[in-house]
Amino acid sequence: MPRRHYPAIVRTDDGKTFGISFVDFPVHAGGDSVETAIADAEVVIAEVVEDQLRTGGSIPTATAVAEIPKEDLADAELVTLVPVHLPGKSRVISITLDEELVARIDAVASNRSGFLAEAARTRLGHRSTE
Numbered sequence: 370m371p372r373r374h375y376p377a378i379v380r381t382d383d384g385k386t387f388g389i390s391f392v393d394f395p396v397h398a399g400g401d402s403v404e405t406a407i408a409d410a411e412v413v414i415a416e417v418v419e420d421q422l423r424t425g426g427s428i429p430t431a432t433a434v435a436e437i438p439k440e441d442l443a444d445a446e447l448v449t450l451v452p453v454h455l456p457g458k459s460r461v462i463s464i465t466l467d468e469e470l471v472a473r474i475d476a477v478a479s480n481r482s483g484f485l486a487e488a489a490r491t492r493l494g495h496r497s498t499e
Contacts, residue, residue, distance in 0.1 A: 371457055374450035375431045377410050379403060381446055392432045410451045418453050
């Protein structure tokens with residue numbers, strides 16, 4: 370699965386809460402520590418990218434840290450890179466499942482592969498990219 374890293378700018382006013390803004394996306398994240406804010410940023414950016422892919426939107430190329438406009442860095446505590454996993458090429462695989470489980474999947478899904486991919490993404494902590 371291809372991965373891109375998007376620059377995220379961390380700021381704090383009081384040293385107790387941290388906000389993150391993105392150079393390439395008009396969204397924000399935050400938390401009560403830098404680590405929590407970055408973890409939230411990973412979730413937020415993944416949701417934005419997944420929504421863009423689902424609706425046929427485009428995913429911007431990540432801005433290089435050296436190319437971030439100086440005015441965007443005003444009052445920045447830290448600039449970090451937030452990874453985003455992008456969908457890769459589909460691969461045909463062979464799996465073995467109990468026939469009753471296959472029947473239950475077929476009863477609720479029109480696309481068995483899509484259903485299993487969504488179940489795997491959910492289990493791995495990611496939402497659908499379809």
